[in-house]
Amino acid sequence: MSRTLLRGARVVTMTPGRPGAERVDVLVDGDRVAGVGQDLDVPDAEPVDLAGRVLIPGLVNAHLHTWQTGLRAVGADWTLMEYLTLLHGGAVQHYRPDDMYVSNLAGALNQINCGTTTLGDWCHNSLTPEHADAAVEGLVRAGIRAVFLHGTPYRDPDLPHPLTEIDRLLDGPVRDHALLTLGMAVQGPQYSSPDTAVADFRAAAERGLVVSLHQSGGDLAPGWDAVRAAELFGPRTNVVHGSDLPDTWVKALVEAGVTFTSTPENELGQGHGTPVIGALLRHGAAPSLGTDVDTVVPGQVLTAARIALAHQRSLDHAHHRQHAGTHADTPSVTAKQALAWATVEGAKALGLADQVGRIEPGMQADLVAVDTRALNLWPAHDPVAAALHADLANIEAVMVAGRWRKRDHALLDCDLSEVKDRLRSSGERLLHAMDAV
Incomplete structure (x- = not known):
């Protein structure tokens, strides 16, 4: 089971009782968050440097x-x-x-x-x-x-x-x-x-x-x-x-x-x-x-x-x-x-409050890295506000259940050209059918 150690980010855990943002490491073990703390020592984990980013729950x-x-x-x-x-x-x-x-x-x-x-x-x-x-x-x-x-x-x-x-x-x-x-x-x-x-x-x-x-x-x-x-x-x-x-x-x-x-x-x-x-x-x-x-x-x-x-x-x-x-x-x-x-609140509404919505041990590793080095967010004096003010261009990486679905500002494991072609064809057919009614 893979382990990933996310370092260098300012982390907004959304966990009650914790600070709004913290400089802590986040350990992902398989599909879950396994640890949140300073200077975690996990030799067998793949390190990922997220300096200059804000890490938030998905x-x-x-x-x-x-x-x-x-x-x-x-x-x-x-x-x-x-x-x-x-x-x-x-x-x-x-x-x-x-x-x-x-x-x-x-x-x-x-x-x-x-x-x-x-x-x-x-x-x-x-x-x-x-x-x-x-x-x-x-x-x-x-x-x-x-x-x-x-x-x-x-x-x-x-x-x-x-x-x-x-x-x-x-x-x-x-x-x-x-x-x-x-x-x-x-x-x-x-x-x-x-x-x-x-x-x-x-x-x-x-x-x-x-x-x-x-x-x-x-x-x-x-x-x-x-x-x-x-x-x-x-x-x-x-x-x-x-x-x-x-x-x-x-x-x-x-x-x-x-x-x-x-x-x-x-x-x-x-x-x-x-x-x-x-x-x-x-x-x-x-x-x-x-x-x-x-x-x-x-x-x-x-x-x-x-x-x-x-x-x-x-x-x-x-x-x-x-x-x-x-x-x-x-x-x-x-x-x-x-x-x-x-x-x-979104996690609560969907009946998933015990799985997602916060970054803490035992929760699913659904995480988003917001790149605050971009000009529209820099300097990110308030990490929480920076995350809220983020736009699509700032969403650098997305992890779902411990698996990267987006890295370096690009979606992974999908042929976007084919998806877009199929979507356009579908939409054009539906619009034509609507016009014919």
């Missing part, structure tokens, strides 16, 4: 519809209703399994390139078992850690989630891959009848799966009360967006242990409503982050973190001026909190 993109990668940016000017009409009402029916495969492969590779090591793949276009298997295979081929959240196109509110597919995936395609976990991307209480919502939640609980659902503004449907009455909201429930949820509901869900994933760039641009971040903070919780749809916004979770931070600070500053008549003396949210949203 980023977690907790919500991405990766199957849309082939239609990247076609909806940059879409509202939410245009997105639902043109994509879900038009393009979905034209997807073939190969479209699912190449979109998931290219989308997952892009996430690795951007420093994401764990992906919440919200795959609500599993038209057939073949579509689902192709999507899973794309994730496997990319080498990313992922929670494959199985879903289907929007359907009748009384139609339950296809549990035969969930059990089939559990028994084969997902179970066979160490980096994959299965979850359920359900229509949820907002878009299902009360009985159906309860049945779907109960099925997920019986299988020990994360159940994730969309909610974006508007009055709450009756299914919410039904699921709450059945006492099925809990730590393995993930609410995506949660925009404009009544404060009483946010409080109740937080108390039940429910996690939230905000996709701030898309939420603000498409009209989902006010991001739930402020409400969560008021109740002692925090969001995880996602980028949602490559059809509309770029897929960089660090960008999402910076937008979330700036937007929440803006709201808090405005509130302070309104009530105190002057500017605030201190920031309401810190850079380290925003980085935690993209690491620790």
